[in-house]
Amino acid sequence: MSFLKGKKALVLGVANDKSIATGITRAIYEQGGEIALTYQTERLQSRVEKLAQETGNGPTMQCDITNPEELASVVEKVKQVWGGLDIVVHAIAFAPREQLEGNYIDVTTKDGFLMAHDISAWSFTALAQAVKPILNPNASLLTLTYLGAVRAVPNYNIMGIAKASLEASVRYMAQSLGTEGIRVNGISAGPIRTLAASGIKNFRDLQDKASAITPLGRPVTTEEVGNTAAFLSSDLASGITGEIVYVDGGYNVVAGGA
Ligand code: NAP
Numbered sequence: 001m002s003f004l005k006g007k008k009a010l011v012l013g014v015a016n017d018k019s020i021a022t023g024i025t026r027a028i029y030e031q032g033g034e035i036a037l038t039y040q041t042e043r044l045q046s047r048v049e050k051l052a053q054e055t056g057n058g059p060t061m062q063c064d065i066t067n068p069e070e071l072a073s074v075v076e077k078v079k080q081v082w083g084g085l086d087i088v089v090h091a092i093a094f095a096p097r098e099q100l101e102g103n104y105i106d107v108t109t110k111d112g113f114l115m116a117h118d119i120s121a122w123s124f125t126a127l128a129q130a131v132k133p134i135l136n137p138n139a140s141l142l143t144l145t146y147l148g149a150v151r152a153v154p155n156y157n158i159m160g161i162a163k164a165s166l167e168a169s170v171r172y173m174a175q176s177l178g179t180e181g182i183r184v185n186g187i188s189a190g191p192i193r194t195l196a197a198s199g200i201k202n203f204r205d206l207q208d209k210a211s212a213i214t215p216l217g218r219p220v221t222t223e224e225v226g227n228t229a230a231f232l233s234s235d236l237a238s239g240i241t242g243e244i245v246y247v248d249g250g251y252n253v254v255a256g257g258a
Contacts, residue, residue, distance in 0.1 A: 001031065002032030003234045008087070009033045012038045019222070026226055028087065028089075037061075038060070038062065039063070065127065074130075085135055086233075088131055088140070093162070094115070095162065100157055117162045120163065124141075124166055142184075147246075148160030170185060191203065192225070
């Protein structure tokens with residue numbers, strides 16, 4: 001199967017081999033898509049370039065999502081190289097580590113609240129605004145979220161509130177862009193051991209408890225999230241927009257655990 005043949009994808013959020021964005025990049029490549037990648041700082045450049053070499057040698061660019069000039073130059077480069085974009089994947093989130101530990105009311109600050117929202121939620125709208133002029137017909141925008149958006153999860157704290165804003169953004173962006181044929185969706189992934197996840201206190205415990213009651217009885221993988229992302233980004237999902245699709249082994253539909 002090559003259901004993304006000829007599609008041009010921009011993926012933001014690869015930090016290393018364990019990143020969800022890496023699983024998504026590989027899945028898009030396996031389905032015939034071409035991929036441009038970004039990295040936040042030079043520190044990650046060589047890792048991202050290595051992934052690019054393994055997945056079709058597309059362009060790689062530096063982009064701190066809070067820097068409008070860097071975002072604009074990513075759009076300009078993609079325009080020069082490809083002319084337009086079919087797929088955009090936003091796999092970016094950040095909150096200060098000390099606010100992902102302990103009682104929400106006690107540990108949350110205004111600065112932390114604003115930073116989490118800026119990087120983890122607002123950035124998806126900012127990205128959509130930046131790429132809109134170069135989106136091809138039937139383009140797809142996709143973001144990554146977590147159950148902490150709709151349930152209070154210990155230690156997830158401010159990130160849960162930012163994810164709630166992100167999920168609402170998915171719905172408003174879907175409505176805003178739908179008449180132009182652009183779809184916007186989110187994947188709510190189950191807990192996966194990544195760099196970002198390691199910033200959440202007792203993450204391993206959270207993952208173990210989830211696995212114990214998850215219908216599939218195990219954590220999901222970045223490959224599984226990647227395959228769902230490839231499907232949602234493809235014309236096979238042409239009737240799906242404004243949705244949060246759970247890739248969590250069924251955890252969100254059961255009760256009785258953490
Ligand atoms: P990850 O590998 O650490 O990826 C997070 C990425 O966000 C990193 O590449 C990070 O770059 C980037 N980032 C942070 N601030 C940025 C900024 N200002 N500009 C540009 N990039 C920035 O962790 P991940 O788990 O794959 O996370 C990807 C997405 O999946 C996130 O939205 C996360 O909330 C979501 N998610 C994760 C899980 C899970 O259990 N892992 C579950 C559900 C949803 P640096 O490394 O340079 O900071």
